[in-house]
Each structure stands twice: as C-alpha cells, then as structure tokens.
Amino acid sequence: MSGVVRTAMSADVFDLLFDEPRMRRLISLSSAASLRFDDGPVGDTEILLTSWGAPRLDAAALDRMPRLRAVVHAAGSVQDLVSDELWDREIVVTSAADANAVPVAEFAFASIVLAFKRAFAHVRNQERESLGWGDLVTSAAYGSAGRTVGIVGFSRIGRRVVQMLRQMDDVAVVVADPVVDASAVAESGAQLVTLPELLRRADVLSLHAPALAETHHMIGRAELAALRDGATVINTARGSLIDHDALFDACASGRIGAVLDVTDPDPLPVDAPLRHLPNVALTPHIAGSMGTDVRRLADAALDDVEALLAGETLPWAITRRDMQVSA
DSSP, X not given: OOBOEEEESOHHHHHHHOOXXXXXXXXXXXXXXXXXXXXXXXXXXXXXXEOTTXXXXXXXXXXXXXXXXXXXXXSSOOTTTOOHHHHHTTOEEEEOHHHHHHHHHHHHHHHHHHHHTTHHHHHHTTTTOOOOHHHHTTOTTSOOTTEEEEEEOOSHHHHHHHHHHTTSTTEEEEEEOTTSOHHHHHHTTOEEOOXXXXXXXXXXXXXXXXXXXXXXXXXXXXXXXXSOTTOEEEEOSOGGGBOHHHHHHHHHTTSOEEEESSOSSSSOOTTOGGGGOTTEEEOOSOSSOOGGGHHHHHHHHHHHHHHHHTTOOOTTXXXXXXXXXXX
C-alpha cells in the first residue's frame, strides 16, 4: 500500500521528525522517487505531508500539484498553510493538533500547580529575597485547596488540562467557551460559565482559545480588573489573546501575576516592560512539541497518510468552517 507522498517543511524539521524508524515507515508509504517537495517533479503528488516551514498552499502552489487530494500537517495549527483555493478544490486537510496538545497541556497543568505555590515569583526573585518556610507557611496566598481554576477555551488542550486538574483535591474548574455544550464540560468534571463569571471566580486563569478576530485582546483591562487579588494569568495559547499594556499595568500594581509562554509580539523585545516585573515569568514558546515530542507529530501524520492510502474516511479532518472557531 503506497502512493505518491511528498513532504514540504524545512530541512531541520524534516530531520527532527523522521528518525530512522519513522523514515522507513514514510518510505514504505510513498512511491515517489524523491520525498522532498522541492527536490523533484511535484505534478504527480497525491498526498503532501507538511510541517513547520511549509509554503502557503495558494493557487500557485496547488497548480503545481493537480493530483493533490490531501494535505497531512505534522504540526498543530494550519492557519498559515491553508487558503481559500485549497478549500475550493475540496482537498482533505488533517493536522497533528491532538498530538501537539499533549505537551502544551502538560506545561499548562504544571504551571497551574506551581502558580498555587507562587513558585515562579520566588525563582524570579531568588537573588533579592531570603525567605524560608517559616516566613510563608501562614500566608493565605499559598495552596490549592479551595481554589478555582478558570479555563478559557474548551479546546483539545483545554480539555486535557481539565482532565489533568481532576487529580487535584478540592480544586474547582470552571470553563468559558461560547461554542461548546454544557453537558460536555460537565462530563469532564468542570462547569461551563460565562467569561465574566469565570473571571470573578478564578484564582488561576489559563488561556486555551484560538487566535481569531473575535478573540483578539479578549483579556483586556476590564477582564484583568475582574480577577481576584493574587490571581495568576497563564497563557500557553496565543499572545494576541491578552492586551499586554493592560497586563503590564495589572501586574505592575502587584495585584496579579502572569506566566506567559506566548506574547504579542512573540518574542517580546528585550526592553519590553513586562520582562522586568518580578511577578511575571516568561518562557520562549516552549510549551508545544519540541525535541523528542515532535516524534508524536510524525506518528500521527503517518497514521493519517496510511489511512488515506487505505481509502479510509478521516472523520477528524479539518474543514473550512473549523477554521472560523479553531486555531
């Protein structure tokens, strides 16, 4: 079982995704003389396996591949890859977003746990403080018992985070998402509420919404003001979800803190004011698949290629409508 499968991605990503066993599997599925999109004729390409560094599949790119019937993306979001021309040609599109959700959810969950201990602030300020256990044990600012976590976006990642939070004792989870059903959220052990109610209740706010026109700066000055004193904002989704000027003011006041794996712009300039606040922790967009994690993406993509070659229908394929509500 094979077909004309080629890859389109940067060379370093290709080498990272396809170690020896995965390369053997890819070769077994492709009858193409050359696997790389730019290394030979592409007119007979039936399935294009893409990842980071792939070109946008606009009309010009698609005209070079008249036999193309599917795009299998070995990464998360396909927003920068797809085009109206691709949808118009009814080409199947799949993504390894489920596999990519695993490390992001793990990172978000770990950040929530550490936020309850104010761990990030202590790491940021270890050269300026000499506090010990005795100085902090009676502070009501610490601990997870009786706390509430607010999850904005019941996405693939948001669902996984909710599932992980179920192992924590005496922690309530509330979810805000305008396009999900309350019963689905309830089955996960959380409660669906409006965003204003979530903000009033959350001790930790964790963002898992897509970057859309409707979600741009969805967390602004008013939303940050609605958070409880001492709350922590965690963003592992997209930087554009937060108004960073408003976030700076809220964090500079000392009323709330933040853990940001993504920013706007991403990365922040070295002189950005947020970088210098003692209660703001920044990581360089590391929550998603990196290093050995990317092998999950390769496995998921190769599974999709194999299913397509076997003539199977992929019920989880991405549609044009999906792009209006997801990343």
